[in-house]
Amino acid sequence: MTQIGRIYLLVVLFFLYTPIIVMMAMGFNESQLYELPFTFSFRWYEALLGNKQLLTAGMNSIIIAVITSVLATSLGTLAATALARRTFRGKSLLQLLLLPPIAIPWLITGTAMLVFFYWSGIGRGMHALLIGHVALAIPYVVLVVGTGFKTIRADLEEAAMSLGSTPVHAFFTITLPLLYPSILGAALFAFAVSLDQFVISYFLATPGYSTLPVQIYSAIRKGFTPEINAISTLLLLGSMTVILIFARFAKPGDTSDKR
Amino acid sequence: MRSDSLLNEAVRGPSGPRKHRMLPSWVATTALLLPTYAWLTLAVLLPLLTMLVFSFMSATPMGKAPITFTLKHYRAFIDQPYLLNIGWTSLVIGFWTTLLCAIFGFLAAVALARATVGRMRETLLILILLPFWTNGLVRVFSWTMVLRENGFLDNVLHMFFADAGSISFLYSRYAIVLGLVHGYLPYMILTCYIALVTIDDAIIEAAASLGARWWTILFRILIPMATPGLISGAVLTFVPVIGSFMEPRILGGKVGVTMGTVIEDQFTQAFNWPLGAALSFTLLAVVLAIFATFSGVLRRGAAA
Amino acid sequence: MTNVKVDAVAKTYGSTKVLTDISTDFVEGSFTSLLGPSGSGKTTLLRIIAGFIKPDEGVVTIGNNDVTNVPVWGRNIGMMFQSYALFPHMTIAQNVAFGLERRGIKGAAARKEVDRALEMVRLSGFADRMPKQLSGGQQQRVALARAMVIKPSVLLLDEPLSALDRRLRQEMQVELLRIQRESGLTTIFVTHDQEEALTLSDTVAILDKGRIVQTGKPAAVYERPTTRFAAEFLGDSNFLEGKVEGGAVRLASGTVVRTASMLPANGTDVTLAVRPEKMMISAGEPGTNRLDARITTVIYAGPVLSYLLETPDGMSVKLFAQNKDGVVLKQGDTISLDWSPEHTIAVAS
8 A cells, every 4th residue: 555655656756757857858959849859958048048027037036036925035934923812802803804915815905906006197117017026925924924923932931031131132032032034034935926927016116117937927918938947947946946935944843942 | 169169159140139020921921912813803704704794785885885784695505596506506516526535535634544555655645735835826727738639538537539529528517526625635644644644553453363354344343433534524625615716717617606606706707795705604604513513523633 | 119010910812811810929038929820920910020021000119229110131030941942053051151151241250251151050061062962951050050040139930840750850859949039039820730839838829810819928828818718729639518507617518627717708609718637537526527438439649648528418528647557447447536626727719
């Protein structure tokens, strides 16, 4: 039974990775029409270097992801602190309010943002994308940092206060250092969420300002060359790296009190 | 031992209580929560509210035409029966995607929980989840490389049967479902796995010692105990799937017309925002009904 | 001589009254245990004294200062927690120095204080270790050093020994008592362990349902419980119920029991408490109370034998006897019990 189980898992992995690997490989194939036999070539990566539009979009994606990560992590950590450490009325309602950005299909959230931003005069473009991305990333940050809080006993802060720390001082000297891996993990996660976000960006981008996934989508719709495979490969490897680093950080317990 | 001298020294430090005044605790709580919830209000709640208002408008408020409020967009399913077909297509795609994810995902979770241990299990879990957290659009795109005529699939076939024709099924519902299963399988594996790892080995050994065969263990122990995981996996697969639009577009081509693509069209092509908003809200109602139905299970799943 | 004073303190959560009208003094240099079952409000009272919780009503005074509105960090208290609460990312020395730093003592001066505090708890060589590398008992000693080094006005202990195993716990009790005696620090100790409370305290305060039901020296509270709850929670008791009749109490079975306690008027219902170890297997001494009972169970606990007995009218009685001759009596034997009216205490039920 164990053997069958392991073989089955390999089949699942094969299913999950085959298309990705095929897609990546085609970025290194000489033929413009994806014809085989396979002829190795950096042609499409070289073409990429000359593609201003894709490069700009890539740069935009990274800038948005960095800003999103910083903002969402700051705001989300504050909220997670209140949700984890304070008792107040309506807490469960506030926790429920974190769900819409995660649980409602992005198509609905995205089109709603489009309508509201148009109607309110906020408009579309970079700032609109930022508003949307940060909102999507915040719930994940609260989740990751909240999980981090669970590994830190509340009486550590109380001990600090009994020794003369104000709550703010206790937070910065005790809680924050212990929470640091979770916060870093949350920041990476927020970065990945933003980098991979397509649906929201699609509705909020303008012809002059878009992100990489939006560019890839319109290329797929309008006809494309293996250049798209090349840039997709880079995007995929980028977010995989970030997620793998996150997986190392998110492992709670290294600094936590295990008793 | 000089400890006594330490202890007998005069009391030092803040001799009297410092003149700190405690802020009411709600002030600090509000300060911590306000930025996040203000942001979410601006970016999610107000937009949803605005869209609700738009869904009652007679036309997109862009031109000069006077705007009146109407329920007609919510009647679209009656006025334009083809929308019913499209809605049905979305549900069918959602159903098959969820079912296939549940079957293959549950089995993978069982294999993961019972046939692997330690480092191997950890590595496999990360490998399974890794694609889920990468760009969904790119993953959908990568299936076109496999499924297109003369793509990877055809090439593999021709390696064995040189004369065979093409078995490409890009631009079909099968392709859409395949792409969606690929997208959500990792999530289903995760939720089932979380439910399954909590099952104590002793329970299965106890069942085996009582004479249970593997199918009895599967149907009487593993599946019932993994039900919360299966349900939350199913809900969190079905909901985004019925709201998907890029998968049907890219993998379905002309046959890929779903609620998602119709809504997208209203906003990007037809510029009939009120209709799009009404359809979005109808979809949202379905989504909320699903969440409400399974909220108990989902909450327990979240607590685990 | 009062160091800490709690006056008319009350606390309500929602509709639950956690503490009702608590007034008590903690004498300078004394060791007081707050003893009660979980939910009795003992921890809430300690946390109100510490300043983590603000009382709805009442006043808390530490060393002549009304601190009711002073937050924890301004109260100069030393506190030990059940979980030790050592900062896991700091060395032992950094942990101990934390409070000193908050008081502006740094560098060599702080180092000297830390060394002395660690010496006091016999952990001199451990300054540069991390908390994780220490055993539970050692961690708790560090916590004690950390609380003491700031020379607090009062030491508050929230069940600090309950996470330790039996042997370590006894060692720590001795250590704690030594350090408390040497320092002369007013100490308030929350516990649900009656033996611990009796061993360590100068004063025991028994809490039940948010009220202090009895306060006094351990021996006084043990020997003269005033309520049925106190008699039951602190140690074991047999309860005899009857009516007052001519300066004695007549039980339902007709047996007349005499007591040294003051009794209410004739005809009043009354509950008498008798400690199981005060009862003796009859030696026929005159002037004692007496009951006949059948042994239902004999429990052999090493130095002590406990007998569970039943009187002819169905009342259960417990008796603890010193194990002098091993198990002689056995189940089914009927014996007579003797005890002195001195040890028969009328309690409020």
